[in-house]
Amino acid sequence: xxxxxxxxxxxxxxxxxxxxxxxxxxxxxxxxxxxxxxxxxxxxxxxxxxxxxxxxxxxxxxxxxxxxxxxxxxxxxxxxxxxxxxxxxxxxxxxxxxxxxxxxxxxxxxxxxxxxxxxxxxxxxxxxxxxxxxxxxxxxxxxxxxxxxxxxxxxxxxxxxxxxxxxxxxxxxxxxxxxxxxxxxxxxxxxxxxxxxxxxxxxxxxxxxxxxxxxxxxxxxxxxxxxxxxxxxxxxxxxxxxxxxxxxxxxxxxxxxxxxxxxxxxxxx
Amino acid sequence: xxxxxxxxxxxxxxxxxxxxxxxxxxxxxxxxxxxxxxxxxxxxxxxxxxxxxxxxxxxxxxxxxxxxxxxxxxxxxxxxxxxxxxxxxxxxxxxxxxxxxxxxxxxxxxxxxxxxxxxxxxxxxxxxxxxxxxxxxxxxxxxxxxxxxxxxxxxxxxxxxxxxxxxxxxxxxxxxxxxxxxxxxxxxxxxxxxxxxxxxxxxxxxxxxxxxxxxxxxxxxxxxxxxxxxxxxxxxxxxxxxxxxxxxxxxxxxxxxxxxxxxxxxxxxxxxxxxxxxxxxxxxxxxxxxxxxxxxxxxxxxxxxxxxxxxxxxxxxxxxxxxxxxxxxxxxxxxxxxxxxxxxxxxxxxxxxxxxxxxxxxxxxxxxxxxxxxxxxxxxxxxxxxxxxxxxxxxxxxxxxxxxxxxxxxxxxxxxxxxxxxxxxxxxxxxxxxxxxxxxxxxxxxxxxxxxxxxxxxxxxxxxxxxxxxxxxxxxxxxxxxxxxxxxxxxxxxxxxxxxxxxxxxxxxxxxxxxxxxxxxxxxxxxxxxxxxxxxxxxxxxxxxxxxxxxxxxxxxxxxxxxxxxxxxxxxxxxxxxxxxxxxxxxxxxxxxxxxxxxxxxxxxxxxxxxxxxxxxxxxxxxxxxxxxxxxxxxxxxxxxxxxxxxxxxxxxxxxx
Numbered sequence: 001x002x003x004x005x006x007x008x009x010x011x012x013x014x015x016x017x018x019x020x021x022x023x024x025x026x027x028x029x030x031x032x033x034x035x036x037x038x039x040x041x042x043x044x045x046x047x048x049x050x051x052x053x054x055x056x057x058x059x060x061x062x063x064x065x066x067x068x069x070x071x072x073x074x075x076x077x078x079x080x081x082x083x084x085x086x087x088x089x090x091x092x093x094x095x096x097x098x099x100x101x102x103x104x105x106x107x108x109x110x111x112x113x114x115x116x117x118x119x120x121x122x123x124x125x126x127x128x129x130x131x132x133x134x135x136x137x138x139x140x141x142x143x144x145x146x147x148x149x150x151x152x153x154x155x156x157x158x159x160x161x162x163x164x165x166x167x168x169x170x171x172x173x174x175x176x177x178x179x180x181x182x183x184x185x186x187x188x189x190x191x192x193x194x195x196x197x198x199x200x201x202x203x204x205x206x207x208x209x210x211x212x213x214x215x216x217x218x219x220x221x222x223x224x225x226x227x228x229x230x231x232x233x234x235x236x237x238x239x240x241x242x243x244x245x246x247x248x249x250x251x252x253x254x255x256x257x258x259x260x261x262x263x264x265x266x267x268x269x
Numbered sequence: 270x271x272x273x274x275x276x277x278x279x280x281x282x283x284x285x286x287x288x289x290x291x292x293x294x295x296x297x298x299x300x301x302x303x304x305x306x307x308x309x310x311x312x313x314x315x316x317x318x319x320x321x322x323x324x325x326x327x328x329x330x331x332x333x334x335x336x337x338x339x340x341x342x343x344x345x346x347x348x349x350x351x352x353x354x355x356x357x358x359x360x361x362x363x364x365x366x367x368x369x370x371x372x373x374x375x376x377x378x379x380x381x382x383x384x385x386x387x388x389x390x391x392x393x394x395x396x397x398x399x400x401x402x403x404x405x406x407x408x409x410x411x412x413x414x415x416x417x418x419x420x421x422x423x424x425x426x427x428x429x430x431x432x433x434x435x436x437x438x439x440x441x442x443x444x445x446x447x448x449x450x451x452x453x454x455x456x457x458x459x460x461x462x463x464x465x466x467x468x469x470x471x472x473x474x475x476x477x478x479x480x481x482x483x484x485x486x487x488x489x490x491x492x493x494x495x496x497x498x499x500x501x502x503x504x505x506x507x508x509x510x511x512x513x514x515x516x517x518x519x520x521x522x523x524x525x526x527x528x529x530x531x532x533x534x535x536x537x538x539x540x541x542x543x544x545x546x547x548x549x550x551x552x553x554x555x556x557x558x559x560x561x562x563x564x565x566x567x568x569x570x571x572x573x574x575x576x577x578x579x580x581x582x583x584x585x586x587x588x589x590x591x592x593x594x595x596x597x598x599x600x601x602x603x604x605x606x607x608x609x610x611x612x613x614x615x616x617x618x619x620x621x622x623x624x625x626x627x628x629x630x631x632x633x634x635x636x637x638x639x640x641x642x643x644x645x646x647x648x649x650x651x652x653x654x655x656x657x658x659x660x661x662x663x664x665x666x667x668x669x670x671x672x673x674x675x676x677x678x679x680x681x682x683x684x685x686x687x688x689x690x691x692x693x694x695x696x697x698x699x700x701x702x703x704x705x706x707x708x709x710x711x712x713x714x715x716x717x718x719x720x721x722x723x724x725x726x727x728x729x730x731x732x733x734x735x736x737x738x739x740x741x742x743x744x745x746x747x748x749x750x751x752x753x754x755x756x757x758x759x760x761x762x763x764x765x766x767x768x769x770x771x772x773x774x775x776x777x778x779x780x781x782x783x784x785x786x787x788x789x790x791x792x793x794x795x796x797x798x799x800x801x802x803x804x805x806x807x808x809x810x811x812x813x814x815x816x817x818x819x820x821x822x823x824x825x826x827x828x829x830x831x832x833x834x835x836x837x838x839x840x841x842x843x844x845x846x847x848x849x850x851x852x853x854x855x856x857x858x859x860x861x862x863x864x865x866x867x868x869x870x871x872x873x874x875x876x877x878x879x880x881x882x883x884x885x886x887x888x889x890x891x892x893x894x895x896x897x898x899x900x901x902x903x904x905x906x907x908x909x910x911x912x913x914x915x916x917x918x919x920x921x922x923x924x925x926x
Contacts, residue, residue, distance in 0.1 A: 159400050
């Protein structure tokens with residue numbers, strides 16, 4: 001995200017209009033179509049603000065009154081990840097991205113839902129597969145055992161990195177940008193693999209048996225079909241992530257862990 | 270009845286307990302039920318990370334350091350001063366006030382004592398609380414706390430807590446139910462979760478006991494019922510009704526209204542908790558957490574009246590720094606302090622955009638070195654994203670905003686001989702509707718003091734546990750299960766909801782952009798009530814004008830008609846219903862305001878022995894005050910109206926602290 005030093009740098013409401021196209025689809029089975037609008041360009045509007053404005057009077061450039069657009073932005077603060085959509089082909093968070101920052105050179109904007117996730121309606125997609133691409137994904141700890149303390153010093157990973165890895169909201173921007181991820185393809189995706197590594201990095205005192213089993217299961221899920229070895233190293237995922245999750249670092253660590261495990265398996269035969 | 274519900278119903282169904290709402294309280298209630306051996310159905314209208322608790326910026330309190338203990342924590346939560354002597358004959362007797370205060374302290378002690386194990390549970394669930402340089406847990410002394418006991422995850426504690434609780438729920442979703450014989454019930458998991466249902470109706474049996482709900486799918490608009498022995502509402506507070514700073518857009522207050530209109534008593538709807546430092550975004554207020562102050566940000570206002578200089582150009586000698594005493598305040602006192610410094614005419618902050626002075630003060634982090642700046646950055650991250658300004662290079666204008674509604678559904682507690690609440694009781698967090706429980710924001714905040722920084726998330730989790738265990742005890746006490754009722758009870762409820770839906774569609778039509786006009790009109794009507802400037806003008810609030818405007822809006826909602834021929838796959842039907850609910854909630858709110866002459870913010874002067882204001886819905890849905898809701902001889906808060914039905918409880922007057 002480009003750093004802006006002062007609000008004045010962004011164009012104020014100029015009275016000019018720009019071309020906005022929204023790709024819509026009433027239901028997964030319906031045919032997609034595009035509605036075109038001509039809203040006023042306001043330098044202080046985010047994409048979420050723009051959608052709210054359109055919703056108040058959803059009338060296209062041809063004067064046709066259409067159904068209000070289905071979209072979501074519950075937190076309006078860039079925390080929940082549910083407003084992520086494609087603006088001029090790039091996955092961004094609607095609530096923290098300003099319209100004037102995503103317009104193309106001819107001041108046009110196309111809004112579409114994230115492409116590789118199942119569509120619900122218009123700009124709303126189903127995000128469950130971002131963090132649960134395979135059933136049996138053990139993205140949790142065995143926390144119920146009281147008396148098991150979290151080790152203060154045994155962290156396998158620098159605490160600051162852990163916090164950044166944990167910031168993943170499952171928004172789907174990374175899988176949208178990833179050239180290897182998609183319907184019909186096996187790659188589990190950067191978000192899931194980051195979560196695998198995050199949970200495997202959890203500091204635990206004494207290494208209780210339940211944990212070791214879960215860690216092994218997670219690692220195996222990341223070594224089989226669709227696992228970390230399928231990552232194409234394009235590194236676009238870390239570029240689009242709205243909350244700065246160190247995805248490429250996670251994939252590297254996971255790859256190293258997978259390789260170690262593979263050798264151990266080989267030698268223990 | 271088998272309380273765990275592991276004995277299937279006569280029709281072979283698993284008798285799951287229903288939890289509505291997947292924020293921190295709902296997730297915790299679900300986990301508490303699973304721990305008690307009760308299978309759960311968790312439904313909500315939005316994903317867990319969209320909840321308001323996921324937006325919490327304050328930390329999680331647990332007394333842990335040397336010199337700190339749960340008693341001190343409880344004292345900060347509920348106070349320990351004896352209530353002042355009553356004045357006139359009509360005031361509650363002193364003994365009754367003492368009893369009430371003692372119960373409040375007992376509850377606070379129970380929460381404080383549970384805090385450490387809850388925090389350990391969160392850590393084991395992979396919440397990466399801040400650590401010091403040697404890897405030791407880092408604790409902050411946040412606003413209102415007498416010791417360093419707040420654990421934070423930078424500026425995203427709520428997000429990480431909800432994410433971790435959700436992971437534990439996911440674990441339960443993947444685990445087969447093991448029945449009392451130790452056999453796994455194949456294909457049935459401990460929790461079934463579906464985050465696409467909005468509550469439309471409660472289903473009650475002939476005795477008025479809540480036995481289930483009717484819900485609407487937020488995408489397909491399909492209506493269906495769910496049966497349950499014990500329903501837990503964890504749907505959040507009044508939502509964005511008053512331009513709440515910490516309310517997610519998914520928190521609408523609708524479920525609270527549904528319960529209210531079914532006869533549940535709500536308490537203190539006019540009480541709100543202010544957070545001192547916030548700024549106005551395009552659609553709502555956004556909070557700046559106490560962590561910013563703890564990490565070095567200072568508050569100041571210009572000394573000179575009408576100083577038009579940009580804040581960076583105002584030198585120290587022309588600045589009045591305030592609220593810097595180390596033994597500080599509570600959030601309420603800091604907010605009052607900010608009101609005192611920045612909210613009297615002529616106002617202190619010059620707004621370049623409008624070329625006028627507006628109420629507010631400056632929060633300043635420009636004096637920090639690079640390391641401190643990097644630490645404080647997460648607290649200003651959304652400010653940078655939304656306002657385009659780096660708050661560590663330029664002071665920013667802040668003002669207090671409404672953080673949460675303190676009122677909500679009245680919930681019961683049973684107190685033991687040790688003064689602590691008994692969780693294994695059917696009264697634990699029960700509302701006045703039998704079978705209906707409430708946890709988190711939808712329930713009334715139980716203490717007379719508003720929350721200190723770091724107690725809100727803790728309270729959400731504790732109330733979730735209370736409700737979960739209360740439902741478990743309730744199920745034990747039930748002779749007959751909702752699952753063994755005649756299907757017709759639920760079919761009738763579904764049919765009623767379908768009829769309502771049809772009527773709604775006829776009014777809304779399939780194209781109803783004007784709905785947003787009405788919704789936004791109503792919000793703009795109610796916003797001034799929450800705007801910081803309003804707090805200095807409480808006495809001038811015109812209740813009559815508010816009621817008139819609400820009448821106008823309702824009239825507008827009633828007389829508009831439209832076509833209804835399109836298939837009802839229109840999410841804006843949900844918006845319309847929520848608007849209607851907001852309108853009715855606004856009326857209840859206005860009624861509460863009228864009783865106590867305005868909005869009671871945490872900075873309002875508390876009257877000693879102030880009796881809680883309880884409202885209940887009349888037959889036509891309009892709010893009615895339980896006027897004689899006072900104290901009986903035993904010091905219990907109860908409805909004293911002679912001959913009036915006790916608000917739904919079967920036992921004798923319940924004692925709520």
